[in-house]
Amino acid sequence: MxxxxxxxxxxxxxxxxxxxxxxxxxxxxxxxGPQGEIGGVRFAPWHRDLYRDYNxxxxxxxxxxxxxxxxxxWREIAELSRCIPSGESHDSKVMxxxxx
Ligand SMILES: [Zn+2]
Numbered sequence: 001m002x003x004x005x006x007x008x009x010x011x012x013x014x015x016x017x018x019x020x021x022x023x024x025x026x027x028x029x030x031x032x033g034p035q036g037e038i039g040g041v042r043f044a045p046w047h048r049d050l051y052r053d054y055n056x057x058x059x060x061x062x063x064x065x066x067x068x069x070x071x072x073x074w075r076e077i078a079e080l081s082r083c084i085p086s087g088e089s090h091d092s093k094v095m096x097x098x099x100x
Pocket of ligand 1: 009010011012013014057058059062
């Protein structure tokens, strides 16, 4: 059933047509400890019963771009977390890593 809704890629903004190399993605939060959470990314194949609940990518190349963007963010988080002494209770000004 072709519903007349506009689905666009979250990375390049292209509008979805009939061709289907599309996939779904969502953020997932990993909580390594009491000092905050790390925003991860999850990919899934396109599914007509699921796509309304997730974000959209037009294909593998945009999935790659999203991953590259996330990796760049994770690198910053890794650098920040290196400054926080582990196992200590200096948790007054902990950076909460949260991606948007
Ligand atoms: Zn795209």
